[in-house]
Amino acid sequence: MQAGNGFDAAEVPAPIGLGARIVGILASPRVTFERVIADPRWIGVLALGVGAVAVLSSTLVAQRAILDQQIASMEASGQPASDEAYERMEEFGRYTPYFTFASVLLTIPITCLTLAGLLQVVGYGLLGAGTNFVQTFAVVAHAGVVFVAQQLFVVPLNYAREAITSPSTLAAFAPMLDEDAFAYKLLSSVDLFYVWWVMILSMGLAVLWKRRTAPIATALYATYAGIVLIIAVARTNLGF
Numbered sequence: 001m002q003a004g005n006g007f008d009a010a011e012v013p014a015p016i017g018l019g020a021r022i023v024g025i026l027a028s029p030r031v032t033f034e035r036v037i038a039d040p041r042w043i044g045v046l047a048l049g050v051g052a053v054a055v056l057s058s059t060l061v062a063q064r065a066i067l068d069q070q071i072a073s074m075e076a077s078g079q080p081a082s083d084e085a086y087e088r089m090e091e092f093g094r095y096t097p098y099f100t101f102a103s104v105l106l107t108i109p110i111t112c113l114t115l116a117g118l119l120q121v122v123g124y125g126l127l128g129a130g131t132n133f134v135q136t137f138a139v140v141a142h143a144g145v146v147f148v149a150q151q152l153f154v155v156p157l158n159y160a161r162e163a164i165t166s167p168s169t170l171a172a173f174a175p176m177l178d179e180d181a182f183a184y185k186l187l188s189s190v191d192l193f194y195v196w197w198v199m200i201l202s203m204g205l206a207v208l209w210k211r212r213t214a215p216i217a218t219a220l221y222a223t224y225a226g227i228v229l230i231i232a233v234a235r236t237n238l239g240f
Contacts, residue, residue: 015039018048025145029200033139033207037131040138046112049144054104056151108144116140119205129209139204146200150193168192186232198224 016024016035022045024032116137123129123136150168157167171177171188178184202217209216 015041018044021045021142022048022145022148025142025200026149029203030207033142033204036138036142036204037135037208040135042134042138042141045145046109046141049141049148050105050108052148053108053151054101056155112137112140112144123205123209127209127211129211131208135208139208140201143197143201143204146193146197150191153193166191180236182232182236185235186228189228189231189235194224195221 015038016032021032021036024035116133116139119140120131120133120136123131154166154168166172166188168191169188170190170192171184174184174187177187198220199217202213202220205211205216206213
């Protein structure tokens, strides 16, 4: 006899607390996802992830770096920033952390809902996996713990560098490349934390759908590669 979570009643993993889930996703994802799917609580981990990313990405260093980047862009286009323009940008920049905080609070839950919906269609509709949306959403929300780890890594480095460009992209390993070159745009679009996240998500979906991890990871990495290529082409053509 099977329980409503897809496990045999005698095989349902014991529930674990929020702290154990967070550590487990990073250290032992497959075992942790088995417990997450058996007990798909997602509110705590999503709230923690959204709050941590919002706070860490809304720093004064980011505000100053964005202002400097705007000034550099103006100067590069042959339009030196006047004192009045600088003051206007600086005034607006004071609100940047609040805009960033609000946008993170809004976009992360919407992104998780959208991704979970697409994956539920794939798992339940195409693969015939006997799962429900809550379980799928719990997998997506817990995989997002990787992005909390990303912020904990990136924010201190950006504070030291006084920059907002990510130090965890492949472009960090090729400083000799011209920043306007396609190769640089391509490498700077590949973030190692996103690569890690794809693998963690693949493991969660493999447990959820009762499939092997390799084919799922291959499909997700191919999708990620396509997105990265499109972004690199757009950035090269549009000059950003």
